[in-house]
Amino acid sequence: MIRIRNLHKAFGTRVVLAGIDAEIRPGAIVAIHGPSGCGKSTLLRCLVGLEPFESGSIEIAGHVLHAKAKARSALARLSGDVALVFQEFHLFPHLSVLENLTLAPERVRKVRREEAERHASELLALVGLADRASARPAELSGGQKQRVAILRALAQGASVLCFDEPTSALDPSLREEVRDVLRRVARGEIGHAVDAATRTLVLVTHETDLARELATETWHMKDGRLVERRGS
Amino acid sequence: MRLFALVLGLFVAFLAPAARASALSELQRRGELTWGGDLQGGAPYVFEDPSGNGIRGFEVDIAAALARRLGVRARFVQHDWSNLVPALERGDFDIALNGLEDTPARRALVLSSVPYFVYGETLAVRKGSSARSLADLRGKRVATLNQTVAHDLLKTHPVEIALYEGQQEPYFDLVNERVDAVLLDHVIADLYGCKLKELFCVPGDVARGVYVAAIRKDAPDLKRAIDEALGAMVRDGELESILRAYGLWDARQKELGARAEAPSAAGPRSFDANQVRLFLQGSLVTIAISVAAFAIALPFGLVLAVARAYGGRTLGFLSATYVEIFRGTPVLLQLYVLYFGLAPLVRLGAFEAATLGLGLNYAAYEAEVHRGALASVPRGQTEVARTLGLAPFQVLRYVLFPQAFRNALPALTNDFVALLKDSSLVSVITVVELTKRMTIAAVDLNDWVTPGLACAALYFAMSFPLARLARRLERRLAHDSNPQLA
Numbered sequence: 001m002i003r004i005r006n007l008h009k010a011f012g013t014r015v016v017l018a019g020i021d022a023e024i025r026p027g028a029i030v031a032i033h034g035p036s037g038c039g040k041s042t043l044l045r046c047l048v049g050l051e052p053f054e055s056g057s058i059e060i061a062g063h064v065l066h067a068k069a070k071a072r073s074a075l076a077r078l079s080g081d082v083a084l085v086f087q088e089f090h091l092f093p094h095l096s097v098l099e100n101l102t103l104a105p106e107r108v109r110k111v112r113r114e115e116a117e118r119h120a121s122e123l124l125a126l127v128g129l130a131d132r133a134s135a136r137p138a139e140l141s142g143g144q145k146q147r148v149a150i151l152r153a154l155a156q157g158a159s160v161l162c163f164d165e166p167t168s169a170l171d172p173s174l175r176e177e178v179r180d181v182l183r184r185v186a187r188g189e190i191g192h193a194v195d196a197a198t199r200t201l202v203l204v205t206h207e208t209d210l211a212r213e214l215a216t217e218t219w220h221m222k223d224g225r226l227v228e229r230r231g232s
Numbered sequence: 233m234r235l236f237a238l239v240l241g242l243f244v245a246f247l248a249p250a251a252r253a254s255a256l257s258e259l260q261r262r263g264e265l266t267w268g269g270d271l272q273g274g275a276p277y278v279f280e281d282p283s284g285n286g287i288r289g290f291e292v293d294i295a296a297a298l299a300r301r302l303g304v305r306a307r308f309v310q311h312d313w314s315n316l317v318p319a320l321e322r323g324d325f326d327i328a329l330n331g332l333e334d335t336p337a338r339r340a341l342v343l344s345s346v347p348y349f350v351y352g353e354t355l356a357v358r359k360g361s362s363a364r365s366l367a368d369l370r371g372k373r374v375a376t377l378n379q380t381v382a383h384d385l386l387k388t389h390p391v392e393i394a395l396y397e398g399q400q401e402p403y404f405d406l407v408n409e410r411v412d413a414v415l416l417d418h419v420i421a422d423l424y425g426c427k428l429k430e431l432f433c434v435p436g437d438v439a440r441g442v443y444v445a446a447i448r449k450d451a452p453d454l455k456r457a458i459d460e461a462l463g464a465m466v467r468d469g470e471l472e473s474i475l476r477a478y479g480l481w482d483a484r485q486k487e488l489g490a491r492a493e494a495p496s497a498a499g500p501r502s503f504d505a506n507q508v509r510l511f512l513q514g515s516l517v518t519i520a521i522s523v524a525a526f527a528i529a530l531p532f533g534l535v536l537a538v539a540r541a542y543g544g545r546t547l548g549f550l551s552a553t554y555v556e557i558f559r560g561t562p563v564l565l566q567l568y569v570l571y572f573g574l575a576p577l578v579r580l581g582a583f584e585a586a587t588l589g590l591g592l593n594y595a596a597y598e599a600e601v602h603r604g605a606l607a608s609v610p611r612g613q614t615e616v617a618r619t620l621g622l623a624p625f626q627v628l629r630y631v632l633f634p635q636a637f638r639n640a641l642p643a644l645t646n647d648f649v650a651l652l653k654d655s656s657l658v659s660v661i662t663v664v665e666l667t668k669r670m671t672i673a674a675v676d677l678n679d680w681v682t683p684g685l686a687c688a689a690l691y692f693a694m695s696f697p698l699a700r701l702a703r704r705l706e707r708r709l710a711h712d713s714n715p716q717l718a
Contacts, residue, residue, distance in 0.1 A: 050619065075621075083619055084615075086616060090615070093635065094634040094635055094709075103622075107626050107630065108620065109621075
């Protein structure tokens with residue numbers, strides 16, 4: 001269960017989130033729409049612990065994030081249970097594709113290396129990237145990079161996956177392969193089967209047709225407020 | 233360009249013989265006798281008057297008397313003592329007059345005047361030491377000054393020689409047990425060594441020698457004039473009264489006026505296999521110091537950079553202060569403080585002090601390199617790593633350091649090459665590395681070209697492969713490409 005209570009956030013004098021109240025039940029897929037600057041990306045960054053906020057609280061993945069806490073302590077508390085897939089991928093350029101997927105499980109979850117590699121290989125095979133396991137990110141296309149970034153979030157075993165415009169940085173011709181992976185993640189076909197039922201997805205996107213197809217719930221934001229919630 | 237060279241050549245060809253035709257008459261036309269010495273040598277030779285009225289010293293008085301007898305004024309020219317003779321040859325002054333001993337090696341380079349002072353080589357040891365002669369000091373570390381008869385004398389004994397530039401430091405290090413004995417003129421020994429309560433000066437001179445003024449070989453008329461003036465000063469007692477004024481007149485000075493024979497030590501030398509061996513040894517010292525210093529600077533610099541970037545206000549301030557102090561003061565000063573200044577507290581050996589001094593200094597520079605390299609890794613890398621659950625130190629260790637290292641590599645290579653050359657500064661604390669070896673050889677052989685080229689070639693041979701290696705490593709790492717595109 002995710003509970004967002006009276007969430008306020010400002011950058012200096014500019015109010016970005018002006019009191020968000022919402023709940024998301026486990027297994028839900030929430031799509032967030034809204035014009036640029038409405039606060040949807042900031043909301044996502046608050047959920048994953050990257051952005052401190054002035055008042056309110058967030059309960060997520062069994063942890064409570066408090067107002068005025070430092071990002072450092074929020075991140076330490078979440079310790080990888082809430083993942084964020086960035087618009088610009090941010091793969092680790094010095095690591096191979098496989099190492100990108102195994103770094104956090106090995107170092108944070110203390111999964112044995114062979115186990116982490118086996119799981120990562122399985123994930124790569126599921127999205128047709130098995131042959132790129134030893135490639136460096138620079139050798140991949142944009143669509144391949146974003147697919148690896150999504151797998152990296154899945155491999156870590158986060159129970160909440162957030163996506164910030166995951167297809168916006170891509171050429172239209174490359175978007176479909178990422179959409180396809182998103183669909184399969186939403187259907188629980190990729191990742192631990194046991195997790196799939198309770199895994200929550202929060203997706204900020206401009207692609208309304210994708211949102212309509214996947215989302216169990218659609219939020220509309222404007223000027224830092226949640227102005228409309230529609231279940232589907 | 234060719235025309236310019238031609239004109240310059242003609243100018244030199246025309247002017248040089250004219251200028252050198254009569255050094256004495258040129259000097260008298262100018263109205264002054266310029267004489268070279270080093271104030272660092274200190275009392276009683278040449279030193280700054282404590283009340284701030286110019287310079288004093290028995291050599292100042294002798295120079296004034298000589299000038300007066302030549303009918304001109306004396307003008308002092310400050311010059312590094314080790315290089316007084318090369319500077320004289322270059323024409324920086326008319327005579328060198330600063331405790332220069334009459335040696336065959338020096339006679340091969342310049343003309344020597346008749347002596348103006350007779351000295352004895354005095355051996356100083358720590359109280360309680362049983363050593364009473366050089367023979368007793370086999371395998372021990374004996375300090376002296378570079379380019380002295382004492383140095384030549386020590387070379388013929390099986391002792392480890394420690395070379396200094398200043399006169400006080402050898403005794404300082406003898407007290408601090410960094411050396412086992414000091415062999416120097418009785419003038420220096422009496423003034424700086426024998427009066428220290430920790431030290432004992434062995435009675436009787438180990439050897440005897442004389443101080444002479446040095447004159448360029450192309451100025452025999454000036455030498456004759458100086459000799460006549462000195463001879464007259466011995467006869468009419470002016471020299472005695474000058475020496476008495478500084479408490480330097482003793483039984484040894486009875487030998488003045490008799491023609492002093494130079495001690496028959498080593499004859500003229502050339503750049504031979506032995507020199508090559510010494511140069512290679514010097515290179516090894518240079519490499520050892522540079523590698524060891526960089527091994528300190530690299531990790532310590534990283535600690536400083538991390539403290540500055542992530543350590544909060546207090547650690548950040550401490551790190552910034554360290555960097556500014558070590559970057560903002562000369563490394564030479566830092567070496568002096570570390571070796572001599574801290575000696576009462578920590579008694580570091582010369583090599584340890586050199587390594588630590590350069591290491592601490594370069595850490596300040598490497599800290600800035602690391603800091604810039606860390607800052608150049610996009611923020612998204614940290615953010616994604618943190619949301620994946622990596623702790624701050626894990627983010628540094630697994631995400632930022634590997635990427636920053638690649639960014640820092642060109643600057644690090646650059647700094648290591650600079651360190652390789654800066655390591656020559658450690659000669660001030662008695663370490664004989666490549667550059668010091670070169671200057672010793674150059675003065676010994678009266679040749680700056682061969683030792684200079686050998687020295688340059690060795691430095692190049694050390695730094696060039698390093699630059700190539702770094703370029704290859706960079707190319708290999710660049711394969712990982714740009715994080716912006718990942």
